[in-house]
Amino acid sequence: MRNQQNQALSRSNYQLRWMRWSRQLVRWALGGLLLFLAVLLVGLIPVNNRFSPTTDGVEVAVVSNAVHADIIVPVRTDDMDWLERFDERNFPSDVSAYSHVAIGWGDRGFFLETPTLADLNLSTTVNALFLPSRSCLHVTFTRPERFDSAPSVTITSDQYKDLVAFVQRSLTTSPTGNPTGHPISIPGYSYSSTDTFFEAHGTYHLFNTCNSWAGQALKAAGIRAPWLSPLPKTPAMYLPNQ
Secondary structure, three states: OHHHHHHHHHHHHHHHHHHHHHHHHHHHHHHHHHHHHHHHHHHOOEEOOOOOOOOOOEEEEEEEOOOOEEEEEEOEOOOOEHHHHHOHHHOOOOOOOOOEEEEEEEEHHHHHHOOOHHHOOHHHHHHHHHOOEOEEEEEEEEOHHHOOOOOEEEEOHHHHHHHHHHHHHHEOEEOOOOOOOEEOEOOOOOOOOOEEEEEEOOOEEOOEOHHHHHHHHHHHOOOOEEOOOOOOOOOOOOOOOO
């Protein structure tokens, strides 16, 4: 009888401890969610508020889908030739006839293993968001008609140089640490005949996403953009034609 009472008491204590831990976990989860939302709201505060577009310069566009944002710029200007920088030999087919290039940064595993949203799986998403992970740069040569409805802005040559420098700093190059060295391509991965991937600096996580990188690129060029932009569609929310 006493053993049965002890066992019942033990089960009761275990249930009480589990209930206390469950309530604590719920509080932590709610607290974390509220903190995340607060950071997001504060992050939407714009920076570079004195920015004004120019009528004679380089047009920069931002293309976003449900999860990802790319910066789109001309392939060649007086300040930069991206075809030389990325080397067309790294791409599955001839890209020399394309006028623009889309550049995006993101989680390496997500990029390489998720060519379409249909390929998205839970483990890849969880790893990308909650575990700091390696990154890479996705580069796609394209044409204007493919992004003619995307938000865009025209910036000066000096501002464009700052944007170029930001992208250059994102690339992992060989020799290591040399900003003008050769970008390191990731062979065997592409979504089409005109795109490929390059190794990149930076760690991907919940507060530093592909959208964050696009927003940081705009800020580096002096363009009005959110202070933080980890969510889809947020990097371009302050562009003049939005």
